[in-house]
Amino acid sequence: MDGPEHWHWGWESPTCELRGHMMGHWLSAAARIYAQTGDGIVKSKADAIVEGLGQCQSAIGTGWLAAFPETYMHRAANGKWVWAPHYTVHKLLMGLHEMYALAGNQQALAIMTEIADWFYQWSGEFDREEMDDLLDIETIFLRAEERVTFFLLKKRNNGLKNRQMGLSILNRLTQK
Numbered sequence: 001m002d003g004p005e006h007w008h009w010g011w012e013s014p015t016c017e018l019r020g021h022m023m024g025h026w027l028s029a030a031a032r033i034y035a036q037t038g039d040g041i042v043k044s045k046a047d048a049i050v051e052g053l054g055q056c057q058s059a060i061g062t063g064w065l066a067a068f069p070e071t072y073m074h075r076a077a078n079g080k081w082v083w084a085p086h087y088t089v090h091k092l093l094m095g096l097h098e099m100y101a102l103a104g105n106q107q108a109l110a111i112m113t114e115i116a117d118w119f120y121q122w123s124g125e126f127d128r129e130e131m132d133d134l135l136d137i138e139t140i141f142l143r144a145e146e147r148v149t150f151f152l153l154k155k156r157n158n159g160l161k162n163r164q165m166g167l168s169i170l171n172r173l174t175q176k
Contacts, residue, residue, distance in 0.1 A: 019068060019088075024093070024095035027050070027095025030049075030103070031046065034046065035102040046105070050105050050107050057111055066088060066092060077130070077134055092115075
């Protein structure tokens with residue numbers, strides 16, 4: 001029982017495909033605590049985590065950011081089972097969104113924008129049938145609104161092009 005495959009760390013174990021979703025929950029909670037109480041210590045800790053996430057994203061270099069490798073998304077797209085990759089990314093995105101919207105962390109918006117750009121590029125590789133198949137795997141968690149929200153947030157700074165990209169994603173995810 002010396003290897004990590006024998007350790008019981010629950011969902012955040014480095015060997016668990018669901019790892020990483022708690023970070024999003026924590027960021028959401030921290031942003032809400034700060035918004036309600038103005039607690040500077042909570043905000044400082046959350047800002048430090050967002051900064052660390054930004055460093056990870058920069059090190060990866062593709063815009064991707066999650067506690068699991070982007071190859072999991074490719075595996076899911078190829079019909080191989082992966083434990084809730086869209087849900088895990090969704091949780092992180094929502095935590096970052098709340099850090100931006102409720103705690104004013106501009107870096108959280110920049111990180112979300114890069115993730116959304118990655119998703120837009122990745123999802124553009126699929127035709128309608130392939131996207132339907134992917135949605136069938138994890139429909140409940142692959143929610144279009146968070147992807148579109150990030151593009152609409154980005155629209156404030158970058159104009160019509162990003163609004164059109166957001167609407168394109170919405171169409172791509174919802175058309176039958």
